Amino acid sequence: MDRGRSRMRWWVAVLLAVAATGARAQTADEAELKAAYLLNFAMFVEWPGDETGTFNICQYGSDTLGSGASALARRTLHGRPIAVHKVTEKNMAGCDLLFIPAADQARIRDLTYGLRGSHVLTVSDAHDAARQGAAIGLAIHERRIVFEVNVAEARRNRLVISAKLLRLAQSVLDAP
Numbered sequence: 001m002d003r004g005r006s007r008m009r010w011w012v013a014v015l016l017a018v019a020a021t022g023a024r025a026q027t028a029d030e031a032e033l034k035a036a037y038l039l040n041f042a043m044f045v046e047w048p049g050d051e052t053g054t055f056n057i058c059q060y061g062s063d064t065l066g067s068g069a070s071a072l073a074r075r076t077l078h079g080r081p082i083a084v085h086k087v088t089e090k091n092m093a094g095c096d097l098l099f100i101p102a103a104d105q106a107r108i109r110d111l112t113y114g115l116r117g118s119h120v121l122t123v124s125d126a127h128d129a130a131r132q133g134a135a136i137g138l139a140i141h142e143r144r145i146v147f148e149v150n151v152a153e154a155r156r157n158r159l160v161i162s163a164k165l166l167r168l169a170q171s172v173l174d175a176p
Helices: 003-020 028-043 067-073 102-114 151-156 163-168
Strands: 055-060 080-087 097-100 121-124 136-141 144-150 171-173
Touching: 028 055, 028 067, 028 097, 028 121, 028 136, 028 144, 055 067, 055 102, 067 080, 097 102, 102 121, 144 151, 144 163, 151 171
Parallel strands: 055 080, 055 097, 097 121, 121 136, 144 171
Antiparallel strands: 136 144
């Protein structure tokens, strides 16, 4: 078995294990879990075009990833070093993945609409985020983190989400 497949299986196992753990309030542990989910989501998404340089994970608004952001910045993704940035609407250029925290739920539709066609994976932990335009919405359901995927939104940004990730989703939306 080649190293890539072995690593992918390991990450799927980690994602499943993380999904089985409980999480309540926004704690350091929850922030680190969300950061781990962001990394795992990115591992199962294909971006078009040039995949060189830094992989940029951007946080819109407040810093809800906390220590999880530091952990991400020490990792690589597909051989690319990861950088984590706090951004506003004015400086989102260069983001590969944009995390929109629940505190900014009112901005999801505008932000995702403004990013259409930009090759940015949008992820949020706001209520019904995937139904509001995020490609992936995180939620806590029965004391565990679950997620839903809006494949229509991912397609609008020319992203391909792996069937392996779609199988792990609580729900898959394909709405316009």
